[in-house]
Amino acid sequence: MPLALERVSYSYTSYDVNAPAVRDVSLALEDGEFLGIIGHTGSGKSTLLQLMCGLLLPTSGRVLIDGEDLSQNGTRKKVHTKVGMAFQYPEYQLFAPSVVEDIAFGPRNAGMPAAEIDQRVQEAMAALGLDYDRYAWKSPFELSGGEMRRVALAGVLASNPKILILDEPTAGLDPAGRNRLMQTIKEINTAGKTIIMVSHSMEDIANHATQVLVLNQGGVFSHGTPEQVFAQPIALRAINLGVPQTTAFASDLNERGFDLPLNLYSIDALADAIALQLESGLTGGDSHAV
Numbered sequence: 202m203p204l205a206l207e208r209v210s211y212s213y214t215s216y217d218v219n220a221p222a223v224r225d226v227s228l229a230l231e232d233g234e235f236l237g238i239i240g241h242t243g244s245g246k247s248t249l250l251q252l253m254c255g256l257l258l259p260t261s262g263r264v265l266i267d268g269e270d271l272s273q274n275g276t277r278k279k280v281h282t283k284v285g286m287a288f289q290y291p292e293y294q295l296f297a298p299s300v301v302e303d304i305a306f307g308p309r310n311a312g313m314p315a316a317e318i319d320q321r322v323q324e325a326m327a328a329l330g331l332d333y334d335r336y337a338w339k340s341p342f343e344l345s346g347g348e349m350r351r352v353a354l355a356g357v358l359a360s361n362p363k364i365l366i367l368d369e370p371t372a373g374l375d376p377a378g379r380n381r382l383m384q385t386i387k388e389i390n391t392a393g394k395t396i397i398m399v400s401h402s403m404e405d406i407a408n409h410a411t412q413v414l415v416l417n418q419g420g421v422f423s424h425g426t427p428e429q430v431f432a433q434p435i436a437l438r439a440i441n442l443g444v445p446q447t448t449a450f451a452s453d454l455n456e457r458g459f460d461l462p463l464n465l466y467s468i469d470a471l472a473d474a475i476a477l478q479l480e481s482g483l484t485g486g487d488s489h490a491v
């Protein structure tokens with residue numbers, strides 16, 4: 202198992218042990234999976250991500266990467282080659298005077314030869330749609346929010362980890378930027394990387410995740426496939442979370458007599474299903490008219 206959490210809990214301080222930031226979370230991921238994590242602010246998402254990459258060690262329970270316990274001596278050092286994390290605020294992650302130097306930091310730190318570093322940087326920039334001539338020597342701090350996120354993600358990708366952890370990667374981007382970045386993340390996933398992503402976009406989670414974890418007050422509120430998790434719109438609403446807009450729309454129409462599946466996450470697919478039911482409805486109506 203590439204990544205497994207066994208009853209993981211975490212308290213930031215000794216006096217919040219009764220209300221830990223993360224409480225009793227268990228899950229297992231296969232290579233190439235896409236885990237989507239949702240939950241309102243303060244539900245423990247960022248804390249959980251830091252436990253998964255070894256930045257924090259569990260107060261109780263175990264985090265296993267390729268079967269090795271991160272709390273065991275020596276394991277935590279090795280984890281950097283396997284797990285890469287892009288933080289919630291990329292401006293805190295970027296630090297070098299130029300884009301290339303920032304992206305090269307990981308491979309350089311790993312002691313790679315210069316030629317290989319260059320190649321890794323160029324490949325990572327290409328994967329993130331960052332034109333080399335245009336961006337290489339710019340300061341990361343002169344970039345737009347979307348560009349900064351791409352550079353931060355390229356920096357993670359350059360170390361070639363097999364698991365990428367992304368904390369709200371599309372937050373604050375305009376719709377076009379968001380779609381482009383989600384497309385890129387999907388491509389990285391399709392190329393074989395395991396993705397763990399926190400997002401407030403139920404659409405992005407529904408369209409891409411193989412597993413969805415819903416956190417509430419540090420604990421697991423719900424965990425399953427997108428179909429399983431988003432089939433409970435009322436329960437999710439009770440903790441101030443929504444469902445994909447297509448699910449909400451289908452559910453509204455069902456209250457008015459339609460019989461639509463709730464797991465159609467693209468507008469095209471939902472439109473087709475509606476058209477089909479209208480057609481069969483019209484056929485019924487015609488026979489009445491005759």
Ligand SMILES: Nc1ncnc2c1ncn2[C@@H]1O[C@H](COP(=O)(O)OP(=O)(O)O)[C@@H](O)[C@H]1O
Nearest residue numbers: 213214222240241242243244245246247248249
């Ligand atoms: N460095 C910290 N020290 C103490 N408490 C923290 C720290 N970071 C987060 N917390 C607390 O842990 C809980 C979970 O926070 P966080 O994991 O950031 O949630 P989310 O990412 O879902 O918004 C919150 O109650 C938050 O106040």
Ligand SMILES: [Mg+2]
Nearest residue numbers: 246247248289
């Ligand atoms: Mg957070």
